[in-house]
Amino acid sequence: MATKPIDSELVRSLAHLLDETNLTEIEYDTGSLRIRVARQGAPVSVHHAVPHAAPAVVAAPVAQPAAHDDFSNHPGAVTSPMVGVAYMSPEPGAAKFVEVGQTVSEGQTLMLIEAMKTFNPIRAPRGGKLTRLFVTDGQPVEYGEPLAIIE
Numbered sequence: 001m002a003t004k005p006i007d008s009e010l011v012r013s014l015a016h017l018l019d020e021t022n023l024t025e026i027e028y029d030t031g032s033l034r035i036r037v038a039r040q041g042a043p044v045s046v047h048h049a050v051p052h053a054a055p056a057v058v059a060a061p062v063a064q065p066a067a068h069d070d071f072s073n074h075p076g077a078v079t080s081p082m083v084g085v086a087y088m089s090p091e092p093g094a095a096k097f098v099e100v101g102q103t104v105s106e107g108q109t110l111m112l113i114e115a116m117k118t119f120n121p122i123r124a125p126r127g128g129k130l131t132r133l134f135v136t137d138g139q140p141v142e143y144g145e146p147l148a149i150i151e
Contacts, residue, residue: 011035014070066147079107084115086122086135086147096137098148102125102130110148113141124150 012035013028025038050146080086088096088111098107104110112119132149135141 007033008088009036011037013100022085024140024142025083050098074114074146074149076126076128076131076150077124077146078110078119078149080122080141080143080145080147080149082113082115082120084120084136084141085116086113086139086141087119088133098133100130100133104128104130104150111135122147127148 004106009117010028014028014035015095018024018026018037018039025036027036029035088098090097090112095104097106097111105127108124109121110124111122113122114120128150131151134146134148141147
């Protein structure tokens with residue numbers, strides 16, 4: 001199997017995008033070329049698609065557990081549905097959507113997560129008292145990361 005040269009400009013552009021967005025990893029896939037760039041000492045991997053070949057498995061570094069990881073299985077946990085950046089208000093300088101201790105109703109917007117230049121509302125899956133917020137304004141979040149606890 002002949003390998004294609006690595007497009008170093010594309011890798012640099014993806015690395016620059018990581019810095020701009022404070023994401024921990026980004027993947028670019030055209031079908032015949034797959035590039036994954038990650039932070040924290042993870043290798044940059046390039047895979048060329050081979051017809052009828054099994055997908056390549058890339059080992060990711062094991063992240064150190066954060067203090068709020070203990071709450072990911074909490075029955076009232078609201079977890080992030082995507083990788084992005086959390087925003088606690090609809091625009092800079094505006095009042096926050098919610099505060100700890102506040103009673104929220106089902107469907108109420110708790111925060112926004114910006115992913116790919118799109119602001120996605122994170123809504124309360126149930127009504128109750130907001131007892132914890134694990135993120136701050138402008139903080140990067142990962143898929144499945146606990147964002148809040150509603151009891």
